[in-house]
Amino acid sequence: MIRSFDPAPLDPGRLDALLDLARRAPSAGNTQAVEFLVLDTPAAVAGYWDLTLPPPRRQMFRWQSLLDAPALVVVLTRPDAYVERYSEADKARARLGESLDGWPVPFWWVDAGAVIENLLLLVTAAGLGACLFGLFEHEAAVLSAFGVPSEYRAAGTIAIGRPLDERTGPSQDGRSARRGRPPIADLIHRGRW
Secondary structure (H helix, E strand, C coil): CCCCEECCCCCHHHHHHHHHHHCCCCCHHHCCCEEEEEECCHHHHHHHHHHHCCHHHHCCCCCHHHHHCCEEEEEEECCHHHHHHCCCCCCHHHCCCCCHHHCCCCHHHHHHHHHHHHHHHHHHHCCCEEEEECCHHHHHHHHHHCCCCCCCEEEEEEEEEEECCCCCCCCCCCHHHHCCCCCHHHCCCCCCC
16 A cells, blocks of 8 residues: 555556456356446546545645545445345345345455455556545545445545655555564464364
8 A cells, every 4th residue: 555646647548447357356146236436537536535534634634645646446336236136046045135134244345345455456566556445434425426326335445546656665654554464373274263
């Protein structure tokens, strides 16, 4: 994740190609209910930040160059698509086609997460930078402002662009970054827990 972007615009065709590849992640029942809201004009990007980080709060924001990212991609999912898909004849046996409450694991989030990870890896492989962050309390306002139908949910937003300079790799100055990773041996449980 980077937090400092060159504001130069991205080629829309290049971004679309990355999104096309990212969407090919696994999908429960091949539901394919992940879509993208792409904000890649200065006005659209500014509109997003005006909703999620209003000017008074923006002045105190720690990562000012994050706001320079030329593209923001809001990754969306439509949970009801999973109920619809699993009510079809070939999936009815799973008994997940009645309501969202019947799903022991909400696969709309799992599938959206797989698409997000694909996109983050693809962006990095393309020599660009990215930063994933949540919409939290701003989700409804953002989706409404950009005309997203009410049945969609946002899994997160990804800022995408060229890194501002070589020093914008993973940030080590935040509390989260200092947490480190546990040894892999502590996370692998072979045979049984």
